[in-house]
Amino acid sequence: MTEPVQMQSPHGEALGIVTHDNPTPRARLTVPYAEHLVGDPDSGVLHGGVITAALDNASGQAVRKHPSWDTEQMMATLDLRIDYIKPATPHAELVVEAECYKITRNVAFVRGVAFHDSADDPVATSVGTFMLGTRSTPREAGSR
């Protein structure tokens, strides 16, 4: 239903994150299972940091998909909260979706979900805020 597009962040590539060209307002990524993403070698469960990185990525992409977003703007993650609902299933691909549900002049509000089969049976959920700014007045706050 969605077609893979190029991923540009070096760390996103190292994680193997694939961005999909989702026709809805939601951003959609997939993370194929790989040994170097494992947090617990006994169980083979993905590291929480992988899930968080993918949720952070998807959240940023959701802001860029919002109709009110000006492509000249700078954007920086201000804060992110992740709730870990259940362990990721070993050897299963992780799907991550996010939507920007509100954008003001300075702040974008985003929620995300990571899952295998259905967003209604999540591995993790997230909420985050992103600072927006002009390139001539770069933000001090932010992670990128």
Next chain:
Amino acid sequence: MTEPVQMQSPHGEALGIVTHDNPTPRARLTVPYAEHLVGDPDSGVLHGGVITAALDNASGQAVRKHPSWDTEQMMATLDLRIDYIKPATPHAELVVEAECYKITRNVAFVRGVAFHDSADDPVATSVGTFMLGTRSTPREAGSR
């Protein structure tokens, strides 16, 4: 002041995270700068997900260092909030410290900080909660 010790998580190794044997109750990690950890190739700034993964790692280690923690217990990240204060400095090593400031029968409360030179000038801060449980009654919730 602190001596590097072996890192066991495959994803931690892929990120190049080094665990230090800190004599204080705080857990201490370092993340040497590397190209595959970059979020923005133009600026060379680390990906937010790297910082989050390191804060999550350090937070878990802080729980294991707490005197009330029973080594037979299972532990799982329940939730984590990251505040991104300023971009990481390109080419600089990231230092991450965490402390478990309260542990109850079921939950451990942890705060963390990521920085270059001083914890008083943070790149990011975190708070998180971890579920604790017995091996015979494994948690359903959690990321590991």
Next chain:
Amino acid sequence: MTEPVQMQSPHGEALGIVTHDNPTPRARLTVPYAEHLVGDPDSGVLHGGVITAALDNASGQAVRKHPSWDTEQMMATLDLRIDYIKPATPHAELVVEAECYKITRNVAFVRGVAFHDSADDPVATSVGTFMLGTRSTPREAGSR
């Protein structure tokens, strides 16, 4: 569409919170505007703490409405994150809804929204986790 029911918490009564008997899985409260709930006397805008208290209340009620919830269980708020999207409108009633989207043996995960006219135009949103336990083994963690 929903019929007011009795509110039992003294602080909920002091705030004037009205619980509605919503036929859906979502809990629904309303907070009629009142002078003693104001945070900024110049603008007449509600205090953020009122919004948070109502979101906390609605979140707890959402857990109690979940089909997996055992009425014999104890419940305690473990943590709550509130995002404030826009100021509440002075003199307008606040509506607060919450849903428990996942429940495990020990933890319930809840999201909430506060608004005037439509949940799609929120004043604030929330996510929270609640600890569940048996009455014979009361939790140490928790706010009630």
Next chain:
Amino acid sequence: MTEPVQMQSPHGEALGIVTHDNPTPRARLTVPYAEHLVGDPDSGVLHGGVITAALDNASGQAVRKHPSWDTEQMMATLDLRIDYIKPATPHAELVVEAECYKITRNVAFVRGVAFHDSADDPVATSVGTFMLGTRSTPREAGSR
């Protein structure tokens, strides 16, 4: 050690919050125990919303005490996370302290703690971010 000063918010007055003129950079409030603040009439434990309102208040005051804060600026709570560590003790006064540990051009970062006897034995802890702006360009986001 600290002397009570006038409290100006109507809701703060309704809660009975007392602001203290703390000589340190930390803001300090107290909330005397009162029946209308109770969440659970069986136990007499304070409602979580009271603790949150007090932490939100103290956090805002901590921003105003920061040397980099321009008194002409507008301020609005952007988001707040509360961790509830243990129930408040019935009939005991609640003490709430907060410090603004970092301020950038647009955002202030604050942490807070609520306790009875010692900040090292907390009832609840908080982290929050506050948007800063000029009066001529008021924020859209925010709770006050």
